[in-house]
Amino acid sequence: MKQGLQLLLAALMIMVGGFVGYKLLFARSDGPSVAVLDARGEVTRTRRDGSQEALSVGDELQRDDSVRVGDDSRAVLGVGDGTVLELEARSAVRVLDVDVSGLRVELEQGRVKARVRAGGVPVGVTSRGRAIYADDADFVAAVDGTGGLAVEPERGEVRVEGVEGGARDVPTGKRLSSVPGRPPVVEAVPRELLLEVGRPGQALTRQPDILVEGRTGAYAEVRVGHEGAWTSVRAGPDGRFRASVPLEEGENRVVVEARDALGNRREDEVTITRDSTAPPIGTGEVQWGP
Numbered sequence: 001m002k003q004g005l006q007l008l009l010a011a012l013m014i015m016v017g018g019f020v021g022y023k024l025l026f027a028r029s030d031g032p033s034v035a036v037l038d039a040r041g042e043v044t045r046t047r048r049d050g051s052q053e054a055l056s057v058g059d060e061l062q063r064d065d066s067v068r069v070g071d072d073s074r075a076v077l078g079v080g081d082g083t084v085l086e087l088e089a090r091s092a093v094r095v096l097d098v099d100v101s102g103l104r105v106e107l108e109q110g111r112v113k114a115r116v117r118a119g120g121v122p123v124g125v126t127s128r129g130r131a132i133y134a135d136d137a138d139f140v141a142a143v144d145g146t147g148g149l150a151v152e153p154e155r156g157e158v159r160v161e162g163v164e165g166g167a168r169d170v171p172t173g174k175r176l177s178s179v180p181g182r183p184p185v186v187e188a189v190p191r192e193l194l195l196e197v198g199r200p201g202q203a204l205t206r207q208p209d210i211l212v213e214g215r216t217g218a219y220a221e222v223r224v225g226h227e228g229a230w231t232s233v234r235a236g237p238d239g240r241f242r243a244s245v246p247l248e249e250g251e252n253r254v255v256v257e258a259r260d261a262l263g264n265r266r267e268d269e270v271t272i273t274r275d276s277t278a279p280p281i282g283t284g285e286v287q288w289g290p
Helices: 002-026
Strands: 034-040 043-046 052-054 066-069 074-079 083-087 091-099 102-116 123-127 130-134 137-143 149-155 157-161 168-171 174-178 185-188 195-197 209-216 221-226 229-234 240-246 250-259 265-274
Touching: 034 043, 066 074, 066 102, 083 091, 102 130, 123 137, 130 137, 130 149, 137 157, 149 157, 149 168, 168 174, 195 250, 195 265, 209 221, 209 250, 221 240, 229 240
Parallel strands: 102 123
Antiparallel strands: 034 074, 043 052, 043 066, 066 091, 074 083, 083 102, 091 102, 102 137, 123 130, 130 157, 137 149, 149 174, 157 168, 174 185, 195 209, 209 240, 221 229, 221 250, 250 265
């Protein structure tokens, strides 16, 4: 009996030792890990269970971890030797998966820069069912607060899937802009964000509102109005927009602000005076047009 117990204990010790040895030798054989290479300012991790903590250089991320970067802050994540993901200020990503086939993250907010070298770990950046894939490219990807997505390759070519009309290949020097349910627009990267606002034929009106029309970048967000009365619209695939803005009695400084998903911004303005007691001038309406 005693000898049997000794044999059983010996067998258990061998099994435990074998398991520990296996973990030590092969713990990382299931794939690469995501490591924090740089963390400046406010950089936090939210785990699957909802707990939060500040991230530091050397920390490793797990599946379903979310990383959020605050104002005037920055984080750099690395996978293997040739893949780097940089999160700019006011950005957030969630780790969907990482293994030998690639790193996939959901871009929840803001803007990221990716660097992927041939032979390294491929990258997939997703947003609302759309996905940007690269295995040898440098690119910038960004989302706005209402579902707009933009990607600009700076080296190589990326593939964008999940957009209307089927997958698109986007080469260096081009930008793809997309919103859910609308066809993507692929165009040359502009030097700056376009903003053309039609000028009113008359600067005096009796009417309680005006129609503002113009043109900007494809799917850019446009904010039109003045203090106390703002209207937000999204430009169409051709960049055209229109918005009705209420006027107050007297002088109104009407501002037009355009911003694309990548954060490029332009602004223009015009002054319109409303005098509801004045005699009619022409049709009594003020309209803008490009």
